[in-house]
Amino acid sequence: xxxxxxxxxxxxxxxxxxxxxxxxxxxxxxxxxxxxxxxxxxxxxxxxxxxxxxxxxxxxxxxxxxxxxxxxxxxxxxxxxxxxxxxxxxxxxxxxxxxxxxxxxxxxxxxxxxxxxxxxxxxxxxxxxxxxxxxxxxxxxxxxxxx
Numbered sequence: 001x002x003x004x005x006x007x008x009x010x011x012x013x014x015x016x017x018x019x020x021x022x023x024x025x026x027x028x029x030x031x032x033x034x035x036x037x038x039x040x041x042x043x044x045x046x047x048x049x050x051x052x053x054x055x056x057x058x059x060x061x062x063x064x065x066x067x068x069x070x071x072x073x074x075x076x077x078x079x080x081x082x083x084x085x086x087x088x089x090x091x092x093x094x095x096x097x098x099x100x101x102x103x104x105x106x107x108x109x110x111x112x113x114x115x116x117x118x119x120x121x122x123x124x125x126x127x128x129x130x131x132x133x134x135x136x137x138x139x140x141x142x143x144x145x146x147x
Contacts, residue, residue, distance in 0.1 A: 002145075003054045005047040005072060005119070045076050049119040050141060053107060056122035064105055067098040075109075075117060089135055093120075093142065106130065108138035112146055120145075 049057065057068060071085050075096070080086070087095050089108070096107040096119075104125040112118045120141045123134050 001051040002118070003049045003051065005049055044115060045079050045117050046115050047072055047076055047117045047119065050121065050145065052141070053119040053121050057107070057119075060105065061100070064098060064100050067100055068096065068105070068107065071096045071098065089130070090139065093135070093138060095130070106134075108134075110142050110146070118142075118145065 057065065060068070071081060074085065075081050081094070081096060084097060087097060089095055092110045094109050096109065098105045098107075105122065106125050107122040108120045109117055110120060120138045121134070123131075
């Protein structure tokens with residue numbers, strides 16, 4: 001089961017495609033959104049979750065979800081993440097890295113077409129190194145979904 005991610009909690013899209021920051025939509029917010037859009041090229045990546053990754057994401061606190069939303073929005077608009085927010089783990093396997101004291105959280109993702117990003121799995125990191133079994137599990141999920 002694949003779930004489409006639409007980050008309406010961080011930004012609210014109006015009927016004509018404009019972006020309103022927060023609940024108030026005024027001239028200053030429109031200018032901030034316009035400046036942000038002009039400063040960065042928009043790649044328009046589509047982000048989707050596997051059911052397991054979606055359950056992990058939704059089970060986290062609002063603070064953790066807010067940090068993931070920042071990273072997912074950057075991935076959606078820029079098309080990639082750079083350290084420390086993201087890291088390449090293996091060919092076509094990447095991680096989103098979030099730290100909300102004192103814990104670290106990870107989401108594994110891959111690219112599944114030129115405009116698609118699939119979030120495969122997530123976990124709470126408890127050791128210095130990313131556990132090999134978490135990487136292998138993400139690779140198995142990727143192989144099963146991207147047949």
